[in-house]
Each structure stands twice: as C-alpha cells, then as structure tokens.
Amino acid sequence: MVSKPSSAASTRTVSVLAIVAAVLVGAFLAPVVYDAAAPTPDRVAVISVDGTITSHTADQLEEDLQEARENESIKAVVLQVDSPGGSAAASEQMYLAVNRTAQEMPVVSSVEGTGASGAYYTMLPSESIYVTPSSVIGSVGVRGSAPIGGTSNEIRTGPDKASMTVDQREAQIETLKHAFVGSVMEHRGDELSLSREEVAYAKVYTGARATQNGYADDIGTLQTAIDRAASEAGLENYEVVEKEPPTQSGIILLSSQDGNSTVVVEESPMGYDGVRAPQFLMVYGQVQYEDEVIGNVSA
Amino acid sequence: MSQRNLLRATAVFAVALGLILVGAAVAPYAVQLGGNDSTDTQNAAKQAFNADELVATPGPESGEVTMDSNAASKTVLIDVGHGNDVSESDVQPLVDALVANGHEVEYLTREDAQRNFNASLRRADAFVVVNPEQPYTGGQLDGLRSFEDAGGRVALVGDPQSAGTTSILGLVSVSVSSGPTGGDAGLTSDYGVSFGSTSLYNMHDYYLNYENVYATPEGDTALTEGVDEVVFRDAAPLSISADSVSPALVSGGETRVESIRKSGPYTVAAQSETVVAIGDADFLTPESAYEADNEVLVGNLADFLVSGDKESGAPAPATPESGGPGPGGSAPGPAPGSAPTQGTTPTPA
Numbered sequence: 001m002v003s004k005p006s007s008a009a010s011t012r013t014v015s016v017l018a019i020v021a022a023v024l025v026g027a028f029l030a031p032v033v034y035d036a037a038a039p040t041p042d043r044v045a046v047i048s049v050d051g052t053i054t055s056h057t058a059d060q061l062e063e064d065l066q067e068a069r070e071n072e073s074i075k076a077v078v079l080q081v082d083s084p085g086g087s088a089a090a091s092e093q094m095y096l097a098v099n100r101t102a103q104e105m106p107v108v109s110s111v112e113g114t115g116a117s118g119a120y121y122t123m124l125p126s127e128s129i130y131v132t133p134s135s136v137i138g139s140v141g142v143r144g145s146a147p148i149g150g151t152s153n154e155i156r157t158g159p160d161k162a163s164m165t166v167d168q169r170e171a172q173i174e175t176l177k178h179a180f181v182g183s184v185m186e187h188r189g190d191e192l193s194l195s196r197e198e199v200a201y202a203k204v205y206t207g208a209r210a211t212q213n214g215y216a217d218d219i220g221t222l223q224t225a226i227d228r229a230a231s232e233a234g235l236e237n238y239e240v241v242e243k244e245p246p247t248q249s250g251i252i253l254l255s256s257q258d259g260n261s262t263v264v265v266e267e268s269p270m271g272y273d274g275v276r277a278p279q280f281l282m283v284y285g286q287v288q289y290e291d292e293v294i295g296n297v298s299a
Numbered sequence: 300m301s302q303r304n305l306l307r308a309t310a311v312f313a314v315a316l317g318l319i320l321v322g323a324a325v326a327p328y329a330v331q332l333g334g335n336d337s338t339d340t341q342n343a344a345k346q347a348f349n350a351d352e353l354v355a356t357p358g359p360e361s362g363e364v365t366m367d368s369n370a371a372s373k374t375v376l377i378d379v380g381h382g383n384d385v386s387e388s389d390v391q392p393l394v395d396a397l398v399a400n401g402h403e404v405e406y407l408t409r410e411d412a413q414r415n416f417n418a419s420l421r422r423a424d425a426f427v428v429v430n431p432e433q434p435y436t437g438g439q440l441d442g443l444r445s446f447e448d449a450g451g452r453v454a455l456v457g458d459p460q461s462a463g464t465t466s467i468l469g470l471v472s473v474s475v476s477s478g479p480t481g482g483d484a485g486l487t488s489d490y491g492v493s494f495g496s497t498s499l500y501n502m503h504d505y506y507l508n509y510e511n512v513y514a515t516p517e518g519d520t521a522l523t524e525g526v527d528e529v530v531f532r533d534a535a536p537l538s539i540s541a542d543s544v545s546p547a548l549v550s551g552g553e554t555r556v557e558s559i560r561k562s563g564p565y566t567v568a569a570q571s572e573t574v575v576a577i578g579d580a581d582f583l584t585p586e587s588a589y590e591a592d593n594e595v596l597v598g599n600l601a602d603f604l605v606s607g608d609k610e611s612g613a614p615a616p617a618t619p620e621s622g623g624p625g626p627g628g629s630a631p632g633p634a635p636g637s638a639p640t641q642g643t644t645p646t647p648a
Contacts, residue, residue: 100343166586167357170507174355179348197502200509 040073042238044229046080046222049094052283053086053118058093061122064243065101075238076106076229079123080222082113088142088176088280091118095183099125106232110225111135111216116204118282120215121180124187128228130220131207138215139284140184141202142176144169147278169278176280188214204284355507360589364396364597366605373605374403376423380412382432384458385580390429392588396601417442417614425452425604429580442614447573449613452604455490455576456583459498459535491541492569492576497558499534499565499578504551506530506590512567513591514548520570521606522547522599530591535578536565544571548596575603 045068049061068074079098085091101107102125109115109123111131116139123129131137147169156162181200185192191214192199210216220228230238281287375397377390387394387406394404407426411419416439420426426446435443447453500509511532516523529548536556539546548568555562567578577600582593 096344096347099347103343165357167507167590170511171355171357174507175353178353178355182353183347200502 042235043074044076045074046078047243049081058090062097065097075233078225079109081111081115083119085117085283088282091121091282094122108225108229110222116284128217130225131216133208135207138204144280362594364392364594366400368602370605373424375425377427378407380407380409384430420446427454429456445614450607450609452607453574491544493538495536501554503553514550514567517546517549520547522570525595526592531579532581534567
C-alpha cells in the first residue's frame with residue numbers, strides 16, 4: 001500500500017525529465033529543422049576585385065566564384081571593381097573564373113574607380129559593365145621587362161635557360177596581347193565602336209567616354225549593377241551578400257607627381273622571392289621593376 | 300530494464316553507427332564518380348583560347364652580309380668620338396663585311412676628333428656617324444663638308460632619341476642660327492635631310508612589336524638593290540629638302556609618328572651621290588642585321604661606303620679662322636689627360 005504512491009511519483013519524475021530532455025534537444029534541432037523547412041532566400045553576391053591583381057587575388061576570386069556557383073541560393077554575381085590590373089597570369093586566371101561563372105548565372109560589373117588592364121580583362125564576360133563618369137577603364141595591353149643578359153658565373157644547359165633574346169620576349173608579349181585583345185573583341189566586339197587595332201593601343205577611357213565607345217554599357221552605381229544582376233536572374237525579393245576583398249601584401253603603392261600611381265614590383269606577390277623571373281604584367285600606371293624602369297605607358 | 304532489452308538496444312546502436320561510418324567512407328568515391336569542378340574548369344579555359352591563333356613567332360634570322368663592290372681597298376672611319384651611342388659590337392656585321400672584302404675600318408676616338416679631325420678624315424674614304432650625342436664644332440663641320448666635296452662618302456645613321464637630343468648630328472646644333480628653318484637648318488643645308496625626333500610605329504603591320512616597322516624600297520637607289528623589305532626597330536622619320544637627295548626606303552601607309560599620331564608613309568632612308576641617311580641604327584646590330592632583308596641593306600651600305608674616289612689631301616688642314624666652334628655650338632671638352640693643341644679651344648687638324 002505504501003509503494004503505490006512512490007511508483008506514481010517516480011513515473012511523473014521520469015516523464016518530467018523526458019520532457020526536459022526533449023526540450024533541450026529540440027532547442028538545438030528546431031532551428032535546423034526550421035531552416036530546412038523554410039524556403040531559402042535568393043541572393044546576389046557582390047564580390048570585390050580590389051587593388052593590384054596578384055596570384056593571391058586570383059585565388060580568392062576563384063574561390064568566391066566557385067562558392068557562388070555551388071551555393072544554390074546565389075542566383076547572380078556582381079563584381080565591384082577598383083583595380084589597375086596586375087599580374088598577367090593572375091588576370092587571365094580571374095577572367096577564366098568569371099567566364100565560367102557567367103555561363104551559369106548573370107554576372108554584372110560595377111566600376112566606381114579604376115577598372116583597367118587586368119581588371120578590365122577580369123570583367124569582360126560580364127552581362128553588363130556599369131561605370132561612373134570619372135571611372136577609368138580600358139588599357140588593353142601587356143608589358144614586361146626587357147630580357148637581361150645571363151650571368152657569366154654560372155653554368156647553364158642552354159642559351160635561353162636564364163634569359164632570352166629580344167625577339168623571343170617580344171613574341172611572348174605579343175602572344176599574350178593576342179589573347180587579351182582577342183577576348184575583348186569576342187566579348188565586346190558587338191558593342192565596341194573601335195577596331196581591333198584601336199583597342200590594341202591600350203588607351204584608358206573615362207567612364208563617360210567608355211559608354212560611348214562600347215568599353216562599358218552604361219553609367220551606374222554599384223546598386224544599379226546589383227539591381228541589373230537581380231533582374232537578369234529574375235529575382236524580385238533577394239538578399240545581397242558581400243565578399244570582402246583579399247588583403248594586399250608586399251605591394252607598395254606610391255603616388256607620383258603627375259597623379260599616376262606607381263607599382264613597385266620588387267618582392268611583390270606578382271614575382272618570386274629571390275628569383276628575378278620575367279614579369280608579364282597587365283597593369284595600368286607607372287611600373288618600376290627592381291633594376292629597370294618602363295616608362296609611363298598604358299598597358 | 301531487462302538484460303535482454305539492454306542487449307537489443309546495444310546491438311541496434313552498433314548497427315546504426317556502423318552504417319553511418321560505412322556511408323561516410325563510401326561517400327568520397329561517390330562524389331568523385333559524379334565528376335568534379337576542376338575538370339570542367341580546364342575545359343572552359345581551353346574553350347576560351349585557341350593557342351594556334353594566339354602564338355606569335357619570331358621570323359628566321361638568315362642570310363649573309365655580302366658586298367658586290369670590287370673596289371680597291373678603302374678606309375672607312377667610324378665616329379665614336381662624339382659620345383656616340385654605339386659600340387663596336389653594334390656595327391660588327393658592317394665592319395666584318397668591309398674587312399672581309401679587303402677594306403680597312405678605323406674608329407675616330409674622342410681625342411682624334413678634338414685634335415686630329417681633319418687629319419683623320421684625310422686618311423679616310425668614308426665617314427660613318429651613328430647616334431652622336433655631342434655636337435660637332437664649326438671646324439669639324441667645315442672639314443666634313445670638304446671631305447664630302449672631295450668625293451668622300453658620308454653615312455648618317457640615327458635613332459629618334461639621338462635625333463631628339465643633340466640630334467644627328469650634333470652637326471645640326473652648331474649651325475642653328477645660320478639656317479632658315481630652325482634646328483634642322485644646319486643639317487638641311489649641309490646634307491638636305493633631317494631626322495625626326497620621335498619614333499615611328501605601325502599597329503597594323505609590324506614585326507613582333509608595334510615599334511618594329513617594315514620599310515620597302517622607294518625609287519631606284521643603289522642602297523636598296525635586292526631589298527624587298529627591311530625591319531627597323533625604333534625608326535626615325537626623315538625629311539628631305541634637297542633635290543639631290545632621294546628617298547630610298549619608305550615605311551607603310553599605316554605607319555604613324557608616336558608624338559602626333561599622324562599617319563605616313565614616312566621616308567626612313569635617303570641617299571644622294573655622296574651621303575646616305577638612315578633613320579635607324581638597330582639594323583646594323585647582330586641581333587637585327589639578319590631579320591627580313593636587313594643583311595642586304597647592310598651589304599649595300601658597305602658597297603656605298605667604298606664607292607667613292609676621294610681626292611687625295613682632302614680635307615685640307617684647318618685654318619685658325621675655321622677651326623673654332625661655329626655659332627650656336629659648343630666644343631667638346633678635352634679628354635681626360637689630354638691637352639688641346641691650341642689654347643683652350645680644340646682645333647681640327
């Protein structure tokens with residue numbers, strides 16, 4: 001007679017404990033279930049192309065774009081560009097990554113500063129390029145240091161092992177130019193009012209002029225580009241997610257008297273520490289190599 | 300809980316855990332079978348570029364610098380005494396051709412230019428000037444004029460940089476005030492040809508780089524005999540102002556001047572009976588002498604240099620009146636360790 005009330009109390013205690021445990025577990029699982037059950041909002045990813053383009057910049061952009069392609073909620077990409085270009089190889093890598101992304105979803109670019117040379121190469125596959133009137137874009141060309149003579153205090157297995165002839169270097173740079181100019185004509189040939197040879201002059205244009213000659217599509221801000229990208233993707237309600245630009249390292253930017261920026265290549269991520277390998281650059285502005293200077297040309 | 304229930308629960312737990320772990324182990328292979336991202340990326344890259352359409356290839360460097368002339372041994376004097384931006388190796392193909400055909404090549408040093416200019420010219424049959432960077436004195440110009448009047452051959456070879464600074468010829472700067480057309484007056488009056496100060500380029504038809512322009516023969520001059528096409532790297536346009544001077548090589552119609560972007564064609568080489576002017580010095584270098592028909596041009600230049608029959612004794616020794624620097628010019632200073640022969644002003648011999 002005495003054990004009955006005790007058994008009932010024990011049952012109640014177990015029940016309470018079970019409920020508490022269920023609440024605790026539920027507190028963890030409920031958000032997951034909620035997220036899984038709720039419809040995912042569509043997103044437009046804004047990815048920065050900022051500063052001098054290096055292999056690090058290219059790797060970061062490639063990673064961001066891959067994530068955009070794999071994330072089903074991201075329906076469009078906007079490139080927020082403010083860069084004078086940089087390494088030719090890195091610029092080419094970025095162009096290829098954007099080109100692939102543009103085949104899967106709308107990509108729109110916005111230039112509110114500089115979008116020159118390698119940076120312009122990067123945004124070529126864009127559905128549209130928006131600029132502000134004072135933006136600077138263009139500079140479709142390639143540059144590189146002249147070949148330096150081999151040193152006599154080493155033994156090499158071939159005459160071109162450490163250096164090359166001027167002809168060979170010119171042919172290499174010309175080959176890179178063919179790729180760059182060819183890509184411009186392929187992606188923007190219908191919009192451009194300039195011939196292939198005029199593009200190859202490597203001139204830069206203000207945003208206002210660029211909308212006239214076809215280097216850019218229209219005057220617009222970053223928000224204009226986001227709206228356009230969303231529209232191209234058929235989105236009415238969407239979120240904007242921003243990818244932070246990679247941090248710069250090893251590049252020193254100086255301001256010269258004529259207002260152009262100077263990129264000091266020495267010990268930069270565009271090269272290799274301790275090795276003076278040939279540098280092919282797609283960059284606009286004055287470039288100072290470690291022991292030689294190429295004048296202030298547009299490239 | 301009974302022992303039986305405990306065993307059953309443990310068994311179920313073990314089986315479930317096992318399935319999860321096996322699934323985790325198999326999953327990577329399943330993902331790989333489904334294809335991966337990098338393969339597609341490679342294909343996309345290949346689709347973006349066609350390597351065969353992109354590659355630029357240097358042309359063959361072939362041929363030999365040969366001379367047609369059977370002239371008796373002549374002496375060719377190459378000026379390196381006016382700060383000339385040229386080394387002996389830069390003109391090696393020309394020198395080799397001359398020497399191989401029995402001619403003598405001498406270099407006019409800075410000291411000889413200052414103290415024995417006319418005497419040096421007197422011993423020579425031809426005078427070659429490449430990229431001078433110091434002005435010629437009035438006396439030196441007088442001597443050079445006498446040398447040419449006596450049948451001596453003169454070759455003026457200059458890149459745009461040199462033409463823009465002291466200008467080819469430095470020869471110009473000593474007679475600026477005497478001529479009607481400014482900086483080119485002296486040269487124009489002396490040789491009927493002047494050198495432009497900025498480079499030519501061609502965005503449509505060029506050799507590997509837009510600054511390497513093609514030039515083809517114009518008219519019928521001995522300088523271009525056997526030449527179809529030459530390559531000039533960093534060429535200067537020439538202006539001709541004398542009937543006795545004829546264009547010899549002309550760049551293509553789409554060639555432009557870098558400074559004002561005005562389209563051509565432009566004369567890049569000219570010839571009179573006694574003077575050849577060429578607006579590019581690179582074609583003489585071993586690196587460029589065998590591109591296109593450059594080696595034929597070098598050989599023809601060598602033939603021209605030995606084609607004269609100069610009167611002996613010219614130019615005569617300079618008189619004190621004609622020995623000083625001309626108006627507007629400045630005399631090169633004495634070489635370190637050497638003393639001028641007359642006072643402080645070097646006088647050509």
